[in-house]
Amino acid sequence: MAAESTRNPSPPSTSPSSQSPITNLADDHLFNILLLLPVDLVLSFSMTCKRYMALGCSDSLWEALCEREWGPQTVDVLKSSSSSSSSRDGFSWMMMFQRLYKMDSVCCHKISDPDDGDEESSSFPIPRASHSLNFVNDHLVLFGGGCQGGRHLDDTWTAYVNKSDPNIMKWRKVESGTPSGRFGHTCIVIGEHLLIFGGINDRGERLNDTWIGQVSYHERLSWKLLNVGPLQRPRPPPRGAHSACCIAEKKMVVHGGIGLNGVRLGDTWILELSEDFTSGTWHMVESFLSPPPRSGHTLTCIRENQVVLFGGRGLGYGVLDDVWILDIQEQCEERWVQLFYDFRDVPEFASLPRVGHSATLVLGGRILIYGGEDSYRHRKDDFWALDVKTIPASGLQPQGVSLNGSSVWKKLDRISYGPKSRSFHRACADSSGRFVYVFGGMVDDLLQPAASSGLRFDGELFMVELVLGFSDLDNQQRPGKGI
Numbered sequence: 001m002a003a004e005s006t007r008n009p010s011p012p013s014t015s016p017s018s019q020s021p022i023t024n025l026a027d028d029h030l031f032n033i034l035l036l037l038p039v040d041l042v043l044s045f046s047m048t049c050k051r052y053m054a055l056g057c058s059d060s061l062w063e064a065l066c067e068r069e070w071g072p073q074t075v076d077v078l079k080s081s082s083s084s085s086s087s088r089d090g091f092s093w094m095m096m097f098q099r100l101y102k103m104d105s106v107c108c109h110k111i112s113d114p115d116d117g118d119e120e121s122s123s124f125p126i127p128r129a130s131h132s133l134n135f136v137n138d139h140l141v142l143f144g145g146g147c148q149g150g151r152h153l154d155d156t157w158t159a160y161v162n163k164s165d166p167n168i169m170k171w172r173k174v175e176s177g178t179p180s181g182r183f184g185h186t187c188i189v190i191g192e193h194l195l196i197f198g199g200i201n202d203r204g205e206r207l208n209d210t211w212i213g214q215v216s217y218h219e220r221l222s223w224k225l226l227n228v229g230p231l232q233r234p235r236p237p238p239r240g241a242h243s244a245c246c247i248a249e250k251k252m253v254v255h256g257g258i259g260l261n262g263v264r265l266g267d268t269w270i271l272e273l274s275e276d277f278t279s280g281t282w283h284m285v286e287s288f289l290s291p292p293p294r295s296g297h298t299l300t301c302i303r304e305n306q307v308v309l310f311g312g313r314g315l316g317y318g319v320l321d322d323v324w325i326l327d328i329q330e331q332c333e334e335r336w337v338q339l340f341y342d343f344r345d346v347p348e349f350a351s352l353p354r355v356g357h358s359a360t361l362v363l364g365g366r367i368l369i370y371g372g373e374d375s376y377r378h379r380k381d382d383f384w385a386l387d388v389k390t391i392p393a394s395g396l397q398p399q400g401v402s403l404n405g406s407s408v409w410k411k412l413d414r415i416s417y418g419p420k421s422r423s424f425h426r427a428c429a430d431s432s433g434r435f436v437y438v439f440g441g442m443v444d445d446l447l448q449p450a451a452s453s454g455l456r457f458d459g460e461l462f463m464v465e466l467v468l469g470f471s472d473l474d475n476q477q478r479p480g481k482g483i
Contacts, residue, residue: 062093077432099468100364105413127459132187133426146183152202154181184240206238227279236269241295266293298359313355319375321353337396341405356423363433379421383412436464
C-alpha cells in the first residue's frame with residue numbers, strides 16, 4: 001500500500017491553508033500594506049483578481065494615497081472645493097490622481113475686485129516689480145517692490161482668498177510697523193509667519209536686515225525686526241535680487257544675489273529660528289561644489305531636506321538654465337549637487353534659460369515655472385513644469401545626477417485668458433497647490449516692445465489654475481459613458 005501511495009500521489013490541496021499567505025489577510029491589513037507601496041505597484045496588485053481590483057481601486061485607498069503623495073492639507077482643500085462643485089459628479093480619488101499625473105495645461109483667470117468701478121471703495125496696489133507676494137492664513141500678502149521712477153515702496157497689502165470664489169478678492173492696505181522701503185528682497189512663509197530678508201532701496205543701498213510678521217484672520221499684520229544676535233555673529237552680507245525659501249519648518253535658506261558694488265554672489269546661508277520665533281541664528285553653508293554666482297534666480301523647497309535652485313543671471317550677464325539641489329541631511333552634511341539633463345532632439349528646451357521668473361511648488365509634486373526673460377531681455381509668457389518625483393530623495397552623488405530631460409521637464413499649454421509676457425513678477429500657491437496667484441512685474445510697453453525705454457511696471461493680479469485633463473479611462477468612468 002505504501003508503494004501504491006508513492007506511485008499515485010494525491011492531487012495538490014486547494015484548501016485555504018495551502019494558499020499563499022497573502023490571500024488569508026483581511027482587507028484592512030492589505031489596505032495598510034498597499035499604502036506602503038509605490039503607486040505603480042498598487043495598480044499592478046489590483047489587476048491580479050476581482051477581490052484585489054475592488055480593494056486596489058477603492059476610493060478610500062486612493063484618498064489615502066493622495067494624502068500620502070500630496071499631504072493632508074491639500075486633500076482637505078480638494079475635498080471642500082469638489083463637494084460644492086458640479087465636478088463632484090463622477091468624482092473619484094483614483095481619477096483625480098490620474099488627471100493630475102497627465103496634467104499638460106494651465107488656465108489663467110484675471111482677478112476682479114468686487115468694488116471695481118466704485119472709486120470710493122476700490123483700492124489697488126500701484127504697479128510694481130521685484131516685490132514679494134505670499135499666501136498665508138488664507139490671505140495674499142504683498143510688500144514693497146520698485147515702481148516708476150526707480151523708487152522703492154514700503155507698503156503692505158493683504159487680500160482674503162475666498163475658497164468658494166477665488167476669482168474675486170479685495171485688497172486692503174495695512175499700516176503697521178512696515179520695514180523700510182526696498183525691492184529685490186525675499187519674503188517667505190514659515191508656519192503662520194512671514195520672514196523678509198535683504199533688498200535694495202532707491203539710493204542703491206543693499207540691506208541684510210531680517211523682519212518677521214504674522215497675519216491674523218482679521219487681516220492685521222505687524223512687522224518686527226528679528227533679533228539675529230550681536231554684529232560679531234556670522235550673518236549674510238547685504239544683498240538684493242537674491243533668492244530664499246523655507247525648509248524644515250523653522251529654517252530659511254538664502255542664496256546669491258547682488259552685493260556691494262554690484263558684485264554677484266554665490267554664497268548660501270541658513271537662518272534657524274528660535275522656538276518662539278523671536279530670534280534666529282545664521283550659519284554659512286560650506287559645500288565642496290556650489291552653483292556659480294547669480295541673481296534673479298529661484299529657490300524652491302521640494303522636500304523637508306532638499307531645495308531646488310534654477311536659472312538666474314550669472315557673471316558676464318549670461319542667463320542660466322542650470323538646476324542644483326541643496327541637500328541638507330544635518331548641519332555637517334549640507335551640500336550642493338548639480339542635476340544634468342539630456343535634452344537631445346528636444347528643440348523647445350532652447351527657450352528654458354531665464355532670469356526674473358517665478359518657481360512655485362504645486363499640486364502633484366511639480367515646480368511651476370512662469371515667465372522671466374532671456375539674455376536679450378526678451379520677456380516670456382510660457383509655463384514649464386519640473387517633476388520633483390524624478391529627483392532622488394537620497395543617495396545624491398557629489399559629482400552630480402544625470403536625468404532624462406524630456407521626462408523631467410514639460411512645457412504646459414495655456415488656455416483661456418493670456419497674461420502679458422513679464423519678468424520680475426511674483427507668484428505663490430494657495431493651500432491646495434492647485435491655484436497660483438501672480439502679481440506685477442516688468443512688461444513690454446505697446447509703443448516700443450522689448451526696448452529698455454519701452455518697459456513699464458504692471459499692476460495686474462491673475463490666477464493660474466492647473467487643468468486636470470481626462471484620460472480615456474476617465475472618460476469611460478464618467479456617468480453616461482460605457483465601461
